Amino acid sequence: MFPFNTSTFLSRGNKHRSAFILIGFFLLYVVWNLKGNMSDQTLDYFTGPSGIKKRDAAEVRWSHAVNSRSRLTEALAGPTHMIEADIIIRGRDPKEPIMAHPPDTDSDITLKEWLEGVKTHNKGIKLDFKSLEAVSPSVALLEEVLTGPSRPVWVNADILPGPGGQARPLEPQAFLSAVTTLPTHTVLSLGWTTGWTAGIVNPGYSWDMVRGMEEVCRxxxxPVTFPVRAALLVQSFSQLTWLLQQSDRYTLTVWTGQNDKFTLHDLLPYRNMFDISRIYYDLPDLLRTELSMT
Structure with a gap:
């Protein structure tokens, strides 16, 4: 029978406990960093002495349909933080990504020229894809021109049918297989096709719609932001609340159609329910400013 040495046993036990503790801290560190890499860093980029004063996504200002040289010059010189533009493949030779919204088929600026113009300015960008054929060549240009890790880059497409939507969404897996090659700080803006008609009761985002989207994104x-139509928010509160609760990677981006009708009070339940850093408001400046003061 071997002699039992109590001090040796305790010493080995302490070493084992120390090893388990170190492994535990290491795993927590890895998980924390993965979580940080997957979370939306857009507000971090704009918050500071020369930017917005607090981590409130309602403070972020937007320029829309920046699809020409003149609109790009205006947006780069202005006070907005995020510049949004639409991308299609030119309808004639040379077939390349250009900045245009259907039914337009041509533009005075290509995506490559647009990105070169943005590169020297302190702006974030949101690129809205209207066709699958434009995605892969655009992603290649993004990787080539915007190599820095800090600038907010959002890529947007409607990938599922939504309430009142008549347009055909982009095929989800085809779109995602192309854009998920981008760095993990890139924000995927994934939406539903929608419609809104005055004078009727418009349906909101259904449980099937939000569950289908979460299945695609889980x-x-x-990081993922879900563009949601402001005029459909009241009737979708339970569904969109559930969707946001599924992951810290998720945010909402509230937008409006030109003729949509809604009120500030329609937006307040979301502002009161969630951290103000998790809901962006791509809305007219007057309404967005009023909302940020609530």
Whole structure:
């Protein structure tokens, strides 16, 4: 029978406990960093002495349909933080990504020229894809021109049918297989096709719609923002609340159609329910400013 040495046993036990503690801290560190890499860093980029004063996504200002040289010059010189533009493939030779919204088929600026113009300015960008054929060549240009890790880059497409939507969404897996090659700080803006008609009761985002979207997004490694139509928010509160609760990677981006009708009070339940850093408001400046003061 071997002699039992109590001090040796305790010493080995302490070493084992120390090893388990170190492994535990290491795993927490890895998980924390993965969480940080997958969360939306847009507000971090704009918050500071020369930017917005607090982590309130309602403070972020937007320029829309920046699809020409003149609009790009105006947006780069202005006070907005995020510049949004639409991308299609030119309808004639040379077939390349250009900045235009259907039914337009041509533009005075290509995506490559647009990105070169943005590169020297302190702006974030949101690129809205209207066709699958434009995605892969655009992603290649993004990787080539915007190599820095800090600038907010959002890529947007409607990938599922939504309330009142008549347009055909982009095929989800085809779009995601192309854009998920982008760095993990890239924000994927994934929406539903929608419609809104005055004078009738418009349906909101259904449970099937939000569950279908969450199923698509749950395994992604990128932060995801869901563009949601302001005029459909009141009737979708339970569904969109549930969707946001599924992951810290998720945010909402509230937008409006030109003729949509809604009120500030329609937006307040979301502002009161969630951290103000998790809901962006791509709305007219007057309404967005009023909302940020609530």
């Amino acid at each position: 395994t992604l490694q990128h």
